[in-house]
Amino acid sequence: xxxxxxxxxxxxxxxxxxxxxxxxxxxxxxxxxxxxxxxxxxxxxxxxxxxxxxxxxxxxxxxxxxxxxxxxxxxxxxxxxxxxxxxxxxxxxxxxxxxxxxxxxxxxxxxxxxxxxxxxxxxxxxxxxxxxxxxxxxxxxxxxxxxxxxxxxxxxxxxxxxxxxxxxxxxxxxxxxxxxxxxxxxxxxxxxxxxxxxxxxxxxxxxxxxxxxxxxxxxxxxxxxxxxxxxxxxxxxxxxxxxxxxxxxxxxxxxxxxxxxxxxxxxxxxxxxxxxxxxxxxxxxxxxxxxxxxxxxxxxxxxxxxxxxxxxxxxxxxxxxxxxxxxxxxxxxxxxxxxxxxxxxxxxxxxxxxxxxxxxxxxxxxxxxxxxxxxxxxxxxxxxxxxxxxxxxxxxxxxxxxxxxxxxxxxxxxxxxxxxxxxxxxxxxxxxxxxxxxxxxxxxxxxxxxxx
Ligand SMILES: [Zn+2]
Numbered sequence: 097x098x099x100x101x102x103x104x105x106x107x108x109x110x111x112x113x114x115x116x117x118x119x120x121x122x123x124x125x126x127x128x129x130x131x132x133x134x135x136x137x138x139x140x141x142x143x144x145x146x147x148x149x150x151x152x153x154x155x156x157x158x159x160x161x162x163x164x165x166x167x168x169x170x171x172x173x174x175x176x177x178x179x180x181x182x183x184x185x186x187x188x189x190x191x192x193x194x195x196x197x198x199x200x201x202x203x204x205x206x207x208x209x210x211x212x213x214x215x216x217x218x219x220x221x222x223x224x225x226x227x228x229x230x231x232x233x234x235x236x237x238x239x240x241x242x243x244x245x246x247x248x249x250x251x252x253x254x255x256x257x258x259x260x261x262x263x264x265x266x267x268x269x270x271x272x273x274x275x276x277x278x279x280x281x282x283x284x285x286x287x288x289x290x291x292x293x294x295x296x297x298x299x300x301x302x303x304x305x306x307x308x309x310x311x312x313x314x315x316x317x318x319x320x321x322x323x324x325x326x327x328x329x330x331x332x333x334x335x336x337x338x339x340x341x342x343x344x345x346x347x348x349x350x351x352x353x354x355x356x357x358x359x360x361x362x363x364x365x366x367x368x369x370x371x372x373x374x375x376x377x378x379x380x381x382x383x384x385x386x387x388x389x390x391x392x393x394x395x396x397x398x399x400x401x402x403x404x405x406x407x408x409x410x411x412x413x414x415x416x417x418x419x420x421x422x423x424x425x426x427x428x429x430x431x432x433x434x435x436x437x438x439x440x441x442x443x444x445x446x447x448x449x450x451x452x453x454x455x456x457x458x459x460x461x462x463x464x465x466x467x468x469x470x471x472x473x474x475x476x477x478x479x480x481x482x483x484x485x486x487x488x489x490x491x492x493x494x495x496x497x498x499x500x501x502x503x504x505x506x507x508x509x510x511x512x513x514x515x516x517x518x519x520x521x522x523x524x525x526x527x528x529x530x531x532x533x534x535x536x537x538x539x540x541x542x543x544x545x546x547x548x
Contacts, residue, residue: 121373122535126270127454131374131447133266136439139446142258143250143315145171147434151247152235152254154283155207165282168233169210172280175261176214179268187268188215194293202240202286211290212280214264218457220273223486225306225461226298227453228277229263230291230394231256232284232312235432238421240285245421250434251410252418253284255315259446267450272457273487274306284312284394291394299401306539307363307456308405310395314445315437319412327441329379329411330448333395334364335386340402348544352468353499356384357525357542359404365503366539367406370455371448378444381411382502404539408445459529459536460489466528467546468521477521479543480514481528489530495540496524504540 146152149168156164169191176189192211196203212233218225235249236242248254257280264278283289291310298305317327338345338358349355361384368380387393387407398405414436422431461484469478479494491511495504496519504527508515517526527540 123374124455124458124534124536127374127451127458130266130270130450130454134262134443134446134450136443138262138265139255139258139442140434140437140439142261143254143434143437143439146233146254146257147248147250151237151243151245152233152249153243153247154209154234154286154289156243157208157210165234166210169212169280169282172212172233172257172261176212176264176278179214179264183216183268186217187264188217189213190215192293194289196283196286196289199287204241209282209289209293211282211294213294214278216264216268216272216276216278218274218276219271220486223273223461224304225274225457226277226303227274227306227457228279228308228398229260229449229453230279230281230308230310231258231260232282232290232394233257233280234282234285234290236285236419237431238419247432248422248434249432250437251315251432252313253311255313255437255442256311259311259314259442259449262446263450263453267454270454272454274457276453276457281394288392288394288397292397295397295401295403298398298403305398305403307453308395308398308403309367309449309453310393310398310405310407311409311445311449312393312407313409313413313418315439315442316410316412316414316417317438317441318414318436320414320416322412324412326411327438327444328377329381330445331381331383331409331411332364332367333383333385333387333393333407333409334358334360335399336361336384338402339386339396339399351545352542354542357527359539360399360406362527362540362542363404364406366456367408367448367452368503370452370537374451375444375447378448380448408449410441410445455536456539458532458534459538460484460487460532461530462538462541463489463492463528463530466541466543468526468543470521470545470547475518475520477517477519477524477526478514479517479526479528480546481541481543482513484530484538487532489538490533491531493529493531493537495527495529499523499525
């Protein structure tokens with residue numbers, strides 16, 4: 097039985113725990129400045145412009161100058177060209193075309209598709225990392241193969257494209273050590289073709305992609321069916337067991353019980369921590385699956401090609417507003433129209449992308465060959481790692497959490513390349529991240545096992 101005195105002691109203990117759980121927020125004024133520059137008006141103007149092309153179905157090509165996907169892509173390329181001129185060569189705009197072959201379902205004949213890619217070059221030649229943020233420009237109505245009838249796609253996914261264009265506009269004014277690639281892709285609705293094209297090219301050319309953030313439907317805050325209204329939560333989908341897993345990776349995963357510590361999960365946790373540090377009134381929900389039931393997304397081709405990729409999507413979906421012909425039936429309005437996009441929600445999700453990418457890019461590269469020493473049974477933990485190439489870190493954070501906790505709970509700062517902790521490696525998970533003098537942290541690295 098819990099006596100009054102015991103209950104009081106427990107209460108005291110609980111309040112101490114919650115007090116010690118307070119976190120100190122360190123803001124980099126440069127990142128805060130970029131976040132503050134995000135404009136709901138700009139985001140809305142881009143979505144309005146894209147909706148104005150009537151349909152952006154992947155095969156609504158060459159309709160004319162004001163309708164169809166070619167015209168829409170030309171407009172985005174024009175926006176990227178303006179950025180290229182303003183930055184005096186630091187930003188490059190690429191018109192990327194490719195051919196797709198019929199598969200009898202959503203591609204009925206040989207067709208051409210278009211991606212528009214912007215690349216902001218890093219100013220440190222030693223730094224080979226690449227950060228990639230993506231949205232899809234193609235849209236669809238009630239029929240996946242209808243290229244004629246309007247398909248405004250305001251939320252799916254003009255919202256994601258607007259986010260990408262706005263990030264390019266703002267981030268290109270600043271210098272980053274590593275490259276940032278802004279991709280606006282086609283063919284998502286036909287089977288993730290544009291994204292697959294870029295992911296395969298990236299693999300072929302050995303791009304060192306540190307993180308790929310796919311933004312697909314980031315503006316709907318009113319759900320269908322259950323009448324929930326919510327613009328204070330956003331989902332980040334991340335894969336557990338990597339789609340691309342070698343036998344060696346599998347053995348390591350089993351040996352470390354690392355099924356919840358894939359690179360994709362580390363990225364998702366990082367987006368949560370850094371995003372919530374810089375953006376008010378929004379919570380990042382970690383969704384432990386690669387995507388939703390019956391649906392896919394542009395992060396998947398990157399995962400399949402061995403890259404670290406996640407999907408950001410609104411918390412609740414409105415199925416009356418996606419993949420529908422614009423119409424009214426029995427008093428219910430259908431169609432993906434601009435009136436149902438919540439631009440304050442788009443702004444907050446854009447800010448989360450920006451903060452996470454900026455902070456990781458400004459940070460030194462992640463520690464190399466991080467490993468946990470497992471030579472004998474012991475009630476402590478020794479972790480070691482090597483200094484990454486590029487700008488040397490000021491130090492490292494060793495992160496720790498209980499095996500059942502979704503997020504990191506403790507952080508130890510260390511200057512050297514190893515740390516001995518009086519906590520049993522059997523009872524916690526650990527990771528290591530590099531940190532510079534201003535406090536920018538790299539993505540965390542989950543240690544492998546060192547047996548010697
Ligand atoms: Zn979509």
